[in-house]
Amino acid sequence: MKLYEFQGKLLFEKYGIPVNKGIVVDNPDAALEASKQLGNNVVIKAQVLVGGRGKAGGIKIARSPENARKYAQEVLSMKIKSIPVKKILVSQAVDISNEYYIGLTIDRSLKKIVLIASPAGGVDIEELAVENPEKIYTLPINPLSGIDGKKVSAFLSPIFNKQNLLDQAVQTVVNMFKLFIENDLSLVEINPYVRTISDKLIALDSKIIIDDNGLFKHPDIEALKNPEEYSPDELKAREYGLSFVNMEGTIGCLVNGAGLAMATMDIIKLFGGSPANFLDVGGSSSPEKVIHAFEIITNNRNVKAILINIFGGLTRCDDIAIGILKAREVLAVKIPLVIRLIGTNEEEGRRILKEAGLTAFEDLASAVKEVVK
Amino acid sequence: MSILIDKETKVLVQGITGHDGSFHTASMLKYDTRIVGGVTPGKKGQKIHNVPVFNTVKEAISETGANCTIIFVPARFSTNAIREAADAGLPLIVCITEGIPVIEMVENYIYVKERGANLIGPNCPGIISSGKCKVGIMPGRIHKKGTIGVISRSGTLTYEIVYNLTLQGLGQSTCIGIGGDPIVGTGFVDLLEMFERDNQTEGVVLIGEIGGEEEEEAAEYIQKNMKKPVVSFISGRTAPAGKRMGHAGAIISGGKGTAEAKIKAFKEASVPVVDKPDEIPRLLNSMLEK
Numbered sequence: 021m022k023l024y025e026f027q028g029k030l031l032f033e034k035y036g037i038p039v040n041k042g043i044v045v046d047n048p049d050a051a052l053e054a055s056k057q058l059g060n061n062v063v064i065k066a067q068v069l070v071g072g073r074g075k076a077g078g079i080k081i082a083r084s085p086e087n088a089r090k091y092a093q094e095v096l097s098m099k100i101k102s103i104p105v106k107k108i109l110v111s112q113a114v115d116i117s118n119e120y121y122i123g124l125t126i127d128r129s130l131k132k133i134v135l136i137a138s139p140a141g142g143v144d145i146e147e148l149a150v151e152n153p154e155k156i157y158t159l160p161i162n163p164l165s166g167i168d169g170k171k172v173s174a175f176l177s178p179i180f181n182k183q184n185l186l187d188q189a190v191q192t193v194v195n196m197f198k199l200f201i202e203n204d205l206s207l208v209e210i211n212p213y214v215r216t217i218s219d220k221l222i223a224l225d226s227k228i229i230i231d232d233n234g235l236f237k238h239p240d241i242e243a244l245k246n247p248e249e250y251s252p253d254e255l256k257a258r259e260y261g262l263s264f265v266n267m268e269g270t271i272g273c274l275v276n277g278a279g280l281a282m283a284t285m286d287i288i289k290l291f292g293g294s295p296a297n298f299l300d301v302g303g304s305s306s307p308e309k310v311i312h313a314f315e316i317i318t319n320n321r322n323v324k325a326i327l328i329n330i331f332g333g334l335t336r337c338d339d340i341a342i343g344i345l346k347a348r349e350v351l352a353v354k355i356p357l358v359i360r361l362i363g364t365n366e367e368e369g370r371r372i373l374k375e376a377g378l379t380a381f382e383d384l385a386s387a388v389k390e391v392v393k
Numbered sequence: 394m395s396i397l398i399d400k401e402t403k404v405l406v407q408g409i410t411g412h413d414g415s416f417h418t419a420s421m422l423k424y425d426t427r428i429v430g431g432v433t434p435g436k437k438g439q440k441i442h443n444v445p446v447f448n449t450v451k452e453a454i455s456e457t458g459a460n461c462t463i464i465f466v467p468a469r470f471s472t473n474a475i476r477e478a479a480d481a482g483l484p485l486i487v488c489i490t491e492g493i494p495v496i497e498m499v500e501n502y503i504y505v506k507e508r509g510a511n512l513i514g515p516n517c518p519g520i521i522s523s524g525k526c527k528v529g530i531m532p533g534r535i536h537k538k539g540t541i542g543v544i545s546r547s548g549t550l551t552y553e554i555v556y557n558l559t560l561q562g563l564g565q566s567t568c569i570g571i572g573g574d575p576i577v578g579t580g581f582v583d584l585l586e587m588f589e590r591d592n593q594t595e596g597v598v599l600i601g602e603i604g605g606e607e608e609e610e611a612a613e614y615i616q617k618n619m620k621k622p623v624v625s626f627i628s629g630r631t632a633p634a635g636k637r638m639g640h641a642g643a644i645i646s647g648g649k650g651t652a653e654a655k656i657k658a659f660k661e662a663s664v665p666v667v668d669k670p671d672e673i674p675r676l677l678n679s680m681l682e683k
Contacts, residue, residue, distance in 0.1 A: 126495055128575050128605040128642075131502050146647050164500050204494045233574075233641055234494035236469060263639040267631070278573060278639025279547025279602050282628035286652075287669055289631050298632070300639040303530075303548070331549040331556075333518065333532045363532055363552065384553065385671055 021230040021242070022069040022249055026109045028208075028226025035199040037192050037210075038222040042111035051092030054110035055085040064091040067107040068100050069249050071144075076100045081113060103248055114224065119212035120179060121145055122193060123227075124200045126207075132160040133200065135172070135193060139179045141212035167197045180221075188221040189213075203241065204234025253297075253316050260312040262301060269294025271391055272317035272326040274310070276301050276335040284329045287384065293392035296323045303334030310343025314351055325356045327391040329384060332363025339365075341372040341380075360387035395522035395567045396542070396587040396594070397485060397511070398461065402526050405453050405462040405483075406431040407474045409441050413489070414465035417530050418442050421463075424527040429457035450481040461485040463519060463528050468492035471515065475501050479508040486578070487528050488514035495641065498576040505578060512578025516640065518548040518570040529570065531555075539564015541677065542588040544581055545600035546573055546607075546640070550628060554600060554670045561674030566594040573640025575604065581611035589619050596622045596677050599664075601655055603629035604642045608655035616662035622680035624673055625659050625666045627652045 029039045043054040066078030082088040119141035127134040140155045159175045180186040209227040235242045257264030275281035278300045285295040361369045361380040381387035408414040409431025430453040431446045439446040447453035466474040471490040478486045505512045519529015524538035537559040545551040588594045601608040630652040634645040
């Protein structure tokens with residue numbers, strides 16, 4: 021789950037990480053008022069969950085309340101990577117002396133949390149990794165041992181070469197680590213982490229991603245969930261307990277198991293078709309889930325046929341068959357259904373379908389060839 | 394030989410009294426797995442499918458001599474279950490649970506290693522040594538005894554591939570689902586090493602997917618260390634970037650973890666990658682004949 025910059029900054033404040041002051045607004049008049057409150061020298065920042073705001077013109081410096089209103093109007097009418105801007109953060113401008121990068125994330129190869137820091141802040145870290153990898157410093161941290169202030173200090177000292185700056189940076193990293201662990205984050209980034217002209221280090225931006233698996237432990241954060249992150253179909257699928265991702269094609273997919281679902285999409289493409297979606301109906305599936313899955317798939321007008329591919333382990337083929345028939349009836353599905361059933365209770369499943377005039381393939385490649393037709 | 398589990402393995406089921414725990418206990422018993430006990434706190438004295446239930450793992454081991462556990466416990470309690478098993482000294486822990494927070498798994502990985510246990514999973518279908526023992530949820534009847542080792546990040550995709558192998562007469566020594574999460578207890582490399590040393594295994598099928606760099610690490614390992622043939626299938630060629638495709642670990646992020654990169658790594662290591670699961674048996678057969 022992604023957080024907006026302003027939500028991230030609220031968390032930073034909670035954890036004692038200095039940020040520049042800001043007020044969230046959703047209309048230009050409020051931006052004018054906010055600008056006055058913040059000393060008339062502000063930055064209007066689009067609040068969207070996609071990157072590249074600056075390049076898209078979603079970040080503008082306003083040195084008067086009137087300009088704040090004007091730029092707010094412009095930014096609130098924008099779309100950044102097709103996402104309409106609904107909120108902006110009016111944030112106090114800061115006189116910057118240096119820009120750094122600090123972040124924490126989980127390194128899958130090391131199987132540790134990793135602290136990443138760079139003296140080259142304010143640029144895209146992934147681009148930096150390609151162009152100037154030597155400017156990126158990393159320190160693995162074992163969460164069971166916790167964070168060692170001395171190690172962090174030694175690690176950061178080449179980047180923050182004044183004691184006063186180093187002390188602030190270490191404290192911020194220690195606080196970031198606490199924030200990371202206590203909230204089950206996948207990523208926290210401060211980019212840029214700036215040194216002001218009065219030698220204060222503050223977070224000028226915030227990027228936080230929370231581990232979806234950890235959300236059940238943080239209902240207050242889960243409540244912040246921003247619908248922008250997912251399409252309406254994807255949101256509905258989540259409510260139904262289905263894994264679903266929109267795609268561009270015309271063949272709807274209903275599969276049990278994520279790996280098999282991805283492979284099914286791949287094979288459809290291989291045979292010249294194009295998948296309309298990824299959908300994992302999961303294990304232990306009830307006929308209700310199948311109906312919900314059909315509902316979401318058929319909501320997409322592009323879908324010309326549906327391929328159902330079930331390899332029953334936990335999932336029972338008879339449950340799926342019942343679900344398919346119910347769905348077809350309840351939703352008045354007219355488009356062709358190509359079904360492949362194999363595994364637990366497959367004989368029963370095939371029988372149920374046969375009685376309703378539907379046959380089920382045993383072999384996946386044949387089923388895909390059929391649906392691509 | 395097979396790896397990790399065999400006819401002698403004595404298995405505990407943590408969460409045996411739950412819906413999934415109970416259902417799969419019956420299924421594993423049907424496969425002649427030696428399930429010697431179950432663990433659900435507070436339910437000592439109960440019997441599930443004639444298997445005695447204990448309050449703690451330690452108690453269960455002391456009464457039954459168990460040397461393996463399979464965990465069917467909801468995500469919010471799984472870390473405790475894994476650590477309890479590791480603390481009690483079990484050498485093999487299989488965790489089926491999906492949804493364990495990743496930070497907890499980073500910690501569990503270290504915790505379990507420090508106690509000398511092998512953790513398989515989480516978010517996996519488990520392990521099966523055909524004809525000997527099933528510690529998992531896979532359908533036993535699609536497996537056939539043989540000499541092919543299978544390692545996979547997936548559940549049902551594994552069954553698809555195993556089914557194809559069995560149909561073509563290529564039985565399996567051991568199949569392991571390592572799990573779909575970003576951090577799992579045992580990866581491709583550890584198991585490839587075990588298969589290379591296993592007398593019963595003659596060839597290996599490696600089933601990967603988008604996300605992370607485990608396949609790339611496996612490719613490097615195979616090139617440097619393995620003589621036995623390995624064939625691979627990677628799912629997710631059509632997956633869009635930045636989206637989690639079901640499995641928590643199946644995500645292309647920051648341009649990394651694409652199917653293309655994994656396929657490339659395997660090809661550079663001379664490990665063939667098939668386009669469709671049903672191509673695996675013929676390819677394996679031809680590699681085994683050489």
